[in-house]
Amino acid sequence: xxxxxxxxxxxxxxxxxxxxxxxxxxxxxxxxxxxxxxxxxxxxxxxxxxxxxxxxxxxxxxxxxxxxxxxxxxxxxxxxxxxxxxxxxxxxxxxxxxxxxxxxxxxxxxxxxxxxxxxxxxxxxxxxxxxxxxxxxxxxxxxxxxxxxxxxxxxxxxxxxxxxxxxxxxxxxxxxxxxxxxxxxxxxxxxxxxxxxxxxxxxxxxxxxxxxxxxxxxxxxxxxxxxxxxxxxxxxxxxxxxxxxxxxxxxxxxxxxxxxxxxxxxxxxxxxxxxxxxxxxxxxxxxxxxxxxxxxxxxxxxxxxxxxxxxxxxxxxxxxxxxxxxxxxxxxxxxxxxxxxxxxxxxxxxxxxxxx
Numbered sequence: 001x002x003x004x005x006x007x008x009x010x011x012x013x014x015x016x017x018x019x020x021x022x023x024x025x026x027x028x029x030x031x032x033x034x035x036x037x038x039x040x041x042x043x044x045x046x047x048x049x050x051x052x053x054x055x056x057x058x059x060x061x062x063x064x065x066x067x068x069x070x071x072x073x074x075x076x077x078x079x080x081x082x083x084x085x086x087x088x089x090x091x092x093x094x095x096x097x098x099x100x101x102x103x104x105x106x107x108x109x110x111x112x113x114x115x116x117x118x119x120x121x122x123x124x125x126x127x128x129x130x131x132x133x134x135x136x137x138x139x140x141x142x143x144x145x146x147x148x149x150x151x152x153x154x155x156x157x158x159x160x161x162x163x164x165x166x167x168x169x170x171x172x173x174x175x176x177x178x179x180x181x182x183x184x185x186x187x188x189x190x191x192x193x194x195x196x197x198x199x200x201x202x203x204x205x206x207x208x209x210x211x212x213x214x215x216x217x218x219x220x221x222x223x224x225x226x227x228x229x230x231x232x233x234x235x236x237x238x239x240x241x242x243x244x245x246x247x248x249x250x251x252x253x254x255x256x257x258x259x260x261x262x263x264x265x266x267x268x269x270x271x272x273x274x275x276x277x278x279x280x281x282x283x284x285x286x287x288x289x290x291x292x293x294x295x296x297x298x299x300x301x302x303x304x305x306x307x308x309x310x311x312x313x314x315x316x317x318x319x320x321x322x323x324x325x326x327x328x329x330x331x332x333x334x335x336x337x338x339x340x341x342x343x344x345x346x347x348x349x350x351x352x353x354x355x356x
Contacts, residue, residue: 001349002033004092006085008100009063010036010056011043015265016099016118019158021048023096026161026342028053037089039081039102059084082106094349103131112352117142119262120284134352138263141284154348157288158263159341160272163332167274168249170321173208175311176251176275178244178266179258181216188257188280189214189222191304195257197229198308205315206234210255213238213247248273252321253314254296257307261285271295272332276314276324280307289336295327 007020020036027034028051035055038046042063050056059081082105089095089111096114097103104113115132120142126149129135134152137143146153179187189212196210212222212235219237226235241247248254254270256279267277267289277296279286280303292298297310314321334340 001094002035002092003027004035004037004089004095005098006037006039006095006100006102007098008038008102009040009042010038010046011041013047014099015262017046018048018265019116019118020098021046021050022159022161022338023345024054025051026159026338030342030346035092037085039100078102079105094352097132103128105131107131114348114352117146117262120260134348136348139284139288141287152352154344156344156348157336157341158265158268159336159338160265160268160332161338163272163329163337164245166245166249167329168252168325170252170318170325172250172252173315174251175208175210175253175255175315176213176247176270177210177255177257178213178247181214181218181222183217185218186259187214188259189218190225191302192255192257193222193225193229193231193235195255195304195308195311196231196235198304199312199315200231200234202312205312208234208315210235211238211247211251212236213240213244215240244269245273248275251275252318252325253278253311255311256280256286258282258285263288268332268336271328272336274325274329276321276328278307278311278314289331291327291331295324295331 005020005024007017010017024034024036037057037059039059040063041058041061046056081102086106086108090108092111094112094114096116098116099118107113112133114134114136116136118138129150134154135146135150137155138157140155143155177192181189199205226232248270254275254277256267260282262285264285267286270277277290279290279298280301281287281298282301287298290296290298299307299310
């Protein structure tokens with residue numbers, strides 16, 4: 001079986017790029033012929049390590065010119081790229097599109113085209129999805145919508161390439177939150193600070209620390225808010241690190257306050273180290289990972305008081321943290337391991353081929 005994975009720019013250090021690298025490596029490890037096509041190249045090399053059996057090619061040896069926003073310029077690029085894709089990859093059984101605006105305007109008869117939706121996207125440019133034979137969602141939040149608008153929809157989550165045998169120490173009085181500090185505050189760090197203020201107003205939790213790990217344009221605003229609320233003694237800002245394992249193992253609770261997500265891998269990673277997790281129940285993502293009252297808590301979106309209350313419940317009870325943490329790890333092994341998810345992909349390939 002020959003598979004081509006496409007991505008906008010494999011040199012970027014983003015979530016979709018990591019998923020593509022993980023998928024390609026997993027396909028290669030089970031003996032499939034797999035190649036990655038990156039439409040653009042803004043960096044020197046791919047951001048995530050690839051198995052030496054994975055072939056990699058670039059359509060353009062530069063990044064996309066974002067200054068050229070003219071609609072006709074963009075569309076001409078799409079027509080040209082779709083033609084090149086049809087001409088140069090006619091031997092592929094499956095071509096899988098990831099997190100880019102590209103779609104197969106021109107198609108080969110014996111190739112099946114799959115689109116993975118890495119983020120919530122319902123309601124935008126629906127007709128372009130008709131070019132794909134199957135649409136794969138990574139979370140369940142939009143399944144009802146897409147079943148109304150596409151003939152073939154599947155749910156296959158992202159996976160962890162490796163699940164650690166290590167578990168955290170629940171006696172640690174540290175809460176962890178990680179993510180990019182984007183200017184739109186996608187990860188909700190500003191409201192996390194408001195929640196922490198509610199908690200720190202009680203003297204019971206003065207010995208607890210909140211670690212926020214990440215970098216980005218919003219960092220200065222986050223720092224200023226921490227100072228304005230007199231929380232500098234209890235909130236520790238830490239820069240992005242590749243040694244995320246040490247961060248997970250330094251905490252006994254993981255807190256997510258994102259405004260929107262696709263399938264937040266950081267929650268899955270946290271649970272793989274047996275951390276109980278807490279998150280707002282936003283449109284997609286957390287409810288596929290957290291089992292409310294079992295592995296953590298799902299909170300009504302933007303209900304800061306309820307979030308603080310549930311966080312306090314976890315902070316007060318080490319046994320509860322351990323119990324929920326054990327359930328967290330069980331969920332990751334049963335739903336997000338490489339073996340479990342790759343089985344779903346192979347079943348999808350067979351189903352598409354049989355329905356051809």
